[in-house]
Structure formats: C-alpha cells, structure tokens
Amino acid sequence: MSDSPWEDLAARSNGLHVVDDFEAATYRLVVEQVLYHADRGSRVAYYVVERYERDIKDALKPLGVDIHVNRQLRYAYAIPRHGKSGNATTQQTVFALVLRMVYEDSAKLGDLTDDGEVICDLVELDEKYRLLTGRELPSKGELDSLIRHLRRWGIARLSTEQDDIGEEGLLDQPYAIVIRPAIVDILGETALQRLSQWHGKTLSEPDEGEAQEQTSNDGTEAA
Structure with a gap:
C-alpha cells in the first residue's frame, strides 16, 4: 500500500x-x-x-x-465535527433559517423539482420572511449579498433560464430563489427553533455573541 x-x-x-x-x-x-x-x-x-x-x-x-x-x-x-464558530451575521443566519423553513413547508406539499430543489419567488419569500421574523425583507442589494453567501454555503442560488419554474416557465419577478436540498443537512431540524430568538429584533446588526454561534451542532460554520 x-x-x-x-x-x-x-x-x-x-x-x-x-x-x-x-x-x-x-x-x-x-x-x-x-x-x-x-x-x-x-x-x-x-x-x-x-x-x-x-x-x-x-x-x-x-x-x-x-x-x-x-x-x-x-x-x-x-x-x-469540530468546526469553529462561524462569522455569519445575524441577518445571514436568519435569512438562511427562513429559507430552511420555506424548504420544509414546500417539501411537505411535495412541491419539489426533480433535483429536490424548491423555487421561491420574491412575493412568497417576502411573506414568509415577515411572518417568521416580524421584519421586512432586506433591500435588493442586501438580498443579492445574502444569496451570494448562501450560494457559497451550497444551500441556495438564484434561478436561471434553465429552471422549471412553472407551467408558463416565467415569473413576473426579476428572479426567483432556488433553495437547494442540502439545506436540510446543513441546517438540521433543531436549527428551525432558533428563528424565535430573532423575532422582533433588529436584523441589520448582529447581537453580541449571536453571530458567532453555530447552528446547534449541525456542522455548518455559516450559521
């Protein structure tokens, strides 16, 4: 050998x-x-x-x-198994957890693509984000930045022309967010409980210590 x-x-x-x-x-x-x-x-x-x-x-x-x-x-x-605490901001963490909840809700309804992805338009995302966090969806510039981070973590991406996004194949929105199936593994079930920690808080800046926490030992340094 x-x-x-x-x-x-x-x-x-x-x-x-x-x-x-x-x-x-x-x-x-x-x-x-x-x-x-x-x-x-x-x-x-x-x-x-x-x-x-x-x-x-x-x-x-x-x-x-x-x-x-x-x-x-x-x-x-x-x-x-022994990842260091990540440097994700509270806003990045909360956004990831919101997408995790959106994915779970869609999966329960069987609303998945052949690749196990969930396609979420901005109308639905805005509604879910306000419902789960009590805050407005970040502005387009902030949203673009958040999606870039989540893409690097392997849990979300922007839709492309090749995505099957409905019978007509088009959206009225500039783009849709594609939530990828590994989000279930990267942000496990216990991660969903953390959404309540940020309800009603200002998400533009991380609270002391929050941005350095891991997601309940789910293995990711991102959240």
Missing part, C-alpha cells in the same frame, strides 16, 4: 481516474461543502465522491470531517 490513499484509489480505478481527480474532488467537497450532480461544473467531482464514498470518508476522518452522499437527490456534502 502506498503512502497516499489517492494513489491506491487511482490504481484500483483501472485507469478511470488519476490521483489529481481524487485530490480535486475531495478538496472541492471540503471547501464548497456541497457538490451537486445537477451543477455541470460539479458533476465529475460528485461522481468521484459518490463512487468512492467509503474510501474518501476514511481519508477525511482523521481531519474531523464527515462526508455523506444523498444518492436519491444526487449530492454529496461535508460536515466538520
């Missing part, structure tokens, strides 16, 4: 993969936290992790990182 687990895996792949494939896929999984088969740029990395899940899991275990693969919805995600 070689000193590198990737060399062993490359040898076992019978020429299908080289060491760089395993290194790149594992690095992306740890850095990006979620790899989706639905994302063209992540498809190869997802296949590597999906096929060699047990070996990659063993390789990352000493680093305190757990990996999981959802083969039904085809995504892989990494959860640090």
Whole structure:
C-alpha cells in the first residue's frame, strides 16, 4: 500500500481516474461543502465522491470531517465535527433559517423539482420572511449579498433560464430563489427553533455573541 490513499484509489480505478481527480474532488467537497450532480461544473467531482464514498470518508476522518452522499437527490456534502464558530451575521443566519423553513413547508406539499430543489419567488419569500421574523425583507442589494453567501454555503442560488419554474416557465419577478436540498443537512431540524430568538429584533446588526454561534451542532460554520 502506498503512502497516499489517492494513489491506491487511482490504481484500483483501472485507469478511470488519476490521483489529481481524487485530490480535486475531495478538496472541492471540503471547501464548497456541497457538490451537486445537477451543477455541470460539479458533476465529475460528485461522481468521484459518490463512487468512492467509503474510501474518501476514511481519508477525511482523521481531519474531523464527515462526508455523506444523498444518492436519491444526487449530492454529496461535508460536515466538520469540530468546526469553529462561524462569522455569519445575524441577518445571514436568519435569512438562511427562513429559507430552511420555506424548504420544509414546500417539501411537505411535495412541491419539489426533480433535483429536490424548491423555487421561491420574491412575493412568497417576502411573506414568509415577515411572518417568521416580524421584519421586512432586506433591500435588493442586501438580498443579492445574502444569496451570494448562501450560494457559497451550497444551500441556495438564484434561478436561471434553465429552471422549471412553472407551467408558463416565467415569473413576473426579476428572479426567483432556488433553495437547494442540502439545506436540510446543513441546517438540521433543531436549527428551525432558533428563528424565535430573532423575532422582533433588529436584523441589520448582529447581537453580541449571536453571530458567532453555530447552528446547534449541525456542522455548518455559516450559521
């Protein structure tokens, strides 16, 4: 056996993969936290992790990182067991938790795309945000910034022309937010209880200590 687990895996792949494939896929999984088969740029990395899940899991275990693969919805995600408290603002955290609730409500109704995503237009988002937080939805500039952060965390993105957003395929809104299925894994059930902590509070600035909390040991540094 070689000193590198990737060399062993490359040898076992019978020429299908080289060491760089395993290194790149594992690095992306740890850095990006979620790899989706639905994302063209992540498809190869997802296949590597999906096929060699047990070996990659063993390789990352000493680093305190757990990996999981959802083969039904085809995504892989990494959860640090001993992650440091994140530096997310209260507004970022609350916005993520609101999307988590929207996802759960839609999932109960079976309102999911084939990739397990939930498409939420701005009208619905505004209503849910005010209902759950008692505050107005952030302005467009702030909203764009929030979505960029959530995209890096692998739990939401903006809709594109390729998204199936209804029978007519169009929205009256400038865009819709696509809530991605790994939000359930990154922000677990206990995370939803935290919404009440911010109800009625000013969300533009984090309260002392709140922005440094983790989401009830759900593994993400984002919230």
